[in-house]
Amino acid sequence: xxxxxxxxxxxxxxxxxxxxxxxxxxxxxxxxxxxxxxxxxxxxxxxxxxxxxxxxxxxxxxxxxxxxxxxxxxxxxxxxxxxxxxxxxxxxxxxxxxxxxxxxxxxxxxxxxxxxxxxxxxxxxxxxxxxxxxxxxxxxxxxxxxxxxxxxxxxxxxxxxxxxxxxxxxxxxxxxxxxxxxxxxxxxxxxxxxxxxxxxxxxxxxxxxxxxxxxxxxxxxxxxxxxxxxxxxxxxxxxxxxxxxxxxxxxxxxxxxxxxxxxxxxxxxxxxxxxxxxxx
Numbered sequence: 001x002x003x004x005x006x007x008x009x010x011x012x013x014x015x016x017x018x019x020x021x022x023x024x025x026x027x028x029x030x031x032x033x034x035x036x037x038x039x040x041x042x043x044x045x046x047x048x049x050x051x052x053x054x055x056x057x058x059x060x061x062x063x064x065x066x067x068x069x070x071x072x073x074x075x076x077x078x079x080x081x082x083x084x085x086x087x088x089x090x091x092x093x094x095x096x097x098x099x100x101x102x103x104x105x106x107x108x109x110x111x112x113x114x115x116x117x118x119x120x121x122x123x124x125x126x127x128x129x130x131x132x133x134x135x136x137x138x139x140x141x142x143x144x145x146x147x148x149x150x151x152x153x154x155x156x157x158x159x160x161x162x163x164x165x166x167x168x169x170x171x172x173x174x175x176x177x178x179x180x181x182x183x184x185x186x187x188x189x190x191x192x193x194x195x196x197x198x199x200x201x202x203x204x205x206x207x208x209x210x211x212x213x214x215x216x217x218x219x220x221x222x223x224x225x226x227x228x229x230x231x232x233x234x235x236x237x238x239x240x241x242x243x244x245x246x247x248x249x250x251x252x253x254x255x256x257x258x259x260x261x262x263x264x265x266x267x268x269x270x271x272x273x274x275x276x277x278x279x280x
Contacts (some may be wrong), residue, residue: 001082001137002082002083002084002137003080003082003083003084003137003138003280004083004084004085004086005083005084005085005086005138005139005279005280006085006086006087007085007086007087007088007089007090007092007093008087008088008093009279010077010085010090010093010094010097010139010141010279011093011094011096011097011100012097013097013141013277013279014075014093014094014097014098014101014141014143015097015098015100015101015104016101016277017101017141017143017275017276017277018073018097018098018101018102018105018107018143018145019101019104019105019107020275021143021144021145021273021274021275022065022066022067022070022071022105022107022145022273023059023060023063023064023065023066023105024059024060024066024275025056025066025271025272025273026272026273026274026275028211029188029247029270029272030056032247032248033049033052033053033056033186033247033270034053035247036049036186036237036243036244036247037049037050037053039243039244040237040242040243040244041242041243042236042240042241042242042243044236044240044241044242045236045237045240045241045242045243045244046242048236048237048238048240048242049186049237049244052237052270065105065107065108066271066273067147067269067271068108069108069110069147069148069149070102070107070108070110070124070145070147071110071144071145071146071147071148071273072110072111072124072127072128072145072146072148072151073098073101073102073124073125073127073128073143073144073145074127074128074130074143074144074145074146074205075094075098075127075128075129075130075141075142075143075144076130076132076140076141076142076144076206076209077090077094077129077130077131077132077139077140077141078132078134078139078140078142079131079132079133079134079139080133080134080135080136080137080138080139081133081134081135081136082136082137083136083137083138083139090131091129094127094129095125095126095127098123098124098125098126098127099123099124099125102123102124103123107124108124109121109122109123109124110124110148111123111124111125111126128146130202137280138278138279138280139278139279140276140277140278140279141276141277141278141279142209142274142275142276143274143275143276144205144208144209144273144274145273146205146268147269147271149182149183149184149269150182150183150184150187150267150268150269151266151267152182152183153175153178153179153182153183153267154175154201154204154264154265154266154267155175155178155264155265156197156200156201156262156263156264156265157171157174157175157262157263157264158197158260158261158262159171159260159261159262159263160259160260160261161258161259161260161261163261164261165222167261167263168191168193168222168261168263169222169225169226169229171263171265172189172191172226172230172249172263172265173226173229173230173233175265175267176189176230176233176235176245176246176265176267177233177235179267180235180239181235181238181239181240183267183268183269184238184269184270184271185235185236185237185238185239185244185245185246185269185270186237186244186245186246186247186270187245187246187247187267187268187269187270188208188246188247188248188249188250188267188268188269188270188272189226189227189230189246189248189249189250189265189267189268190204190205190206190207190208190210190250190252190265190266190267190268191204191207191226191249191250191251191252191263191264191265191266192204192205192206192207192251192252192253192262192263192264192265192266193251193252193253193261193262193263193264194253194254194255194256194261194262195254195255195256195262196256196257196260196262197262199254199262200262200263200264201264201266203252203253203254203264204252204264204265204266205266206252207250207251207252207266208250208266208268208272208274209274209276210250210252211276214250214251216253219251219253222251223248223249223250223251224249226249226251227246227248227249230245230246230249231243231244231245231246233245237270247270248272
């Protein structure tokens with residue numbers, strides 16, 4: 001049964017999600033930050049986590065962005081194969097939603113129209129849009145504003161299969177160690193393993209917006225091991241040292257070539273923003 005969905009509904013949803021994502025952190029992120037504060041043994045690190053908690057609280061109470069860098073809008077669209085989109089262009093509607101959201105929400109416009117000429121578009125468009133065709137008759141929208149203090153610290157390693165599990169761990173640790181205090185820790189570490197060069201990077205970004213725990217026992221255990229080893233680096237909140245360099249490691253995987261073991265790391269700062277809705 002074909003379900004007609006107006007792209008204007010998607011536009012309006014994107015507008016709303018851009019504002020909400022910048023002002024209200026997901027509950028699981030807030031809970032992990034709170035747990036980190038309670039378990040932090042370093043006095044300076046604990047005080048930094050208290051300030052972060054206060055910042056989140058003030059932003060919510062005063063309806064303000066949590067961070068002055070309101071990011072480049074990354075949009076994930078899961079489009080049901082039984083959906084028929086009407087009333088215009090999907091990508092134009094998404095970008096109009098971003099434009100309206102950043103203007104109505106008084107959010108900083110951070111996108112330049114050319115990477116070298118550096119002229120600001122003044123409306124935070126174009127967005128980065130990823131589409132996937134899935135089963136069903138609705139459209140799931142995830143809006144993830146991405147600041148570049150953390151984005152700039154990400155990386156891809158094209159390993160040989162002989163690197164195995166420990167090679168993946170060392171690649172992740174190398175990228176996080178090099179990032180140090182630059183991505184505003186405590187961080188969320190998105191890891192993509194498999195695919196090819198570009199798909200691996202996309203997996204790592206999808207990992208940042210994953211909901212819930214990894215359902216694969218092997219990778220669930222690997223996430224926990226990586227989290228422990230990252231926190232053992234001692235970088236700490238905002239780089240002042242301490243037990244809490246990361247609050248989560250999320251791994252996403254896919255099949256790859258027999259000759260390769262691609263590994264990508266996409267780092268999210270403590271403001272690991274994303275909001276989700278479904279349009280029917």
